[in-house]
Amino acid sequence: GENVEQHPSTLSVQEGDSAVIKCTYSDSASNYFPWYKQELGKGPQLIIDIRSNVGEKKDQRIAVTLNKTAKHFSLHITETQPEDSAVYFCAAKGSGGYQKVTFGTGTKLQVIP
């Protein structure tokens, strides 16, 4: 089955700096890579996703890059703000309705004002 590794497990950055979270996956058949943000007391929320036919995707201050050859993908947050403090999960999924998402182990991001 799919295995997703996520690093680092914790990350502290100064407000305004950039944050990068990296994930690797094992199954070359995976073709969908979402990222989720979980704020305290809430469930994870999808913030951005990328499919294997795209190398990079941006949405305002967040971007995701995908390297299919190396089987790794990353989340980049620029100009971090205190409200970016949360737990972030990467995930990977193969094509087809019967495929399930495999989540990474999570990264706790702290943005220091």
Add this chain to the structure above:
Amino acid sequence: EADIYQTPRYLVIGTGKKITLECSQTMGHDKMYWYQQDPGMELHLIHYSYGVNSTEKGDLSSESTVSRIRTEHFPLTLESARPSHTSQYLCASSEFTGTTGDGYTFGSGTRLTVV
């Protein structure tokens, strides 16, 4: 605005009690999931469903059971709660074929404490 609802948000219950955690979604999603989240953050899949009358066990062994009689409803039941069941339980749903996206929508979770 949440489209997937979990009740209760918090529950403290004594050992040996039977409990049902409720999960309902209004998006018409075929696929629904239950995750157990430990204090270390990791999400562990304990049950999932592809549609009505479909239930499957997840990657993490669980003493709980689920049912899927209606598309919108996916309750989780513990017949006899134990302190080891203390955890955060998250429900999620997604489209089957992902024509507009394969993303999951999560509920806010139920924090269960068994004393």
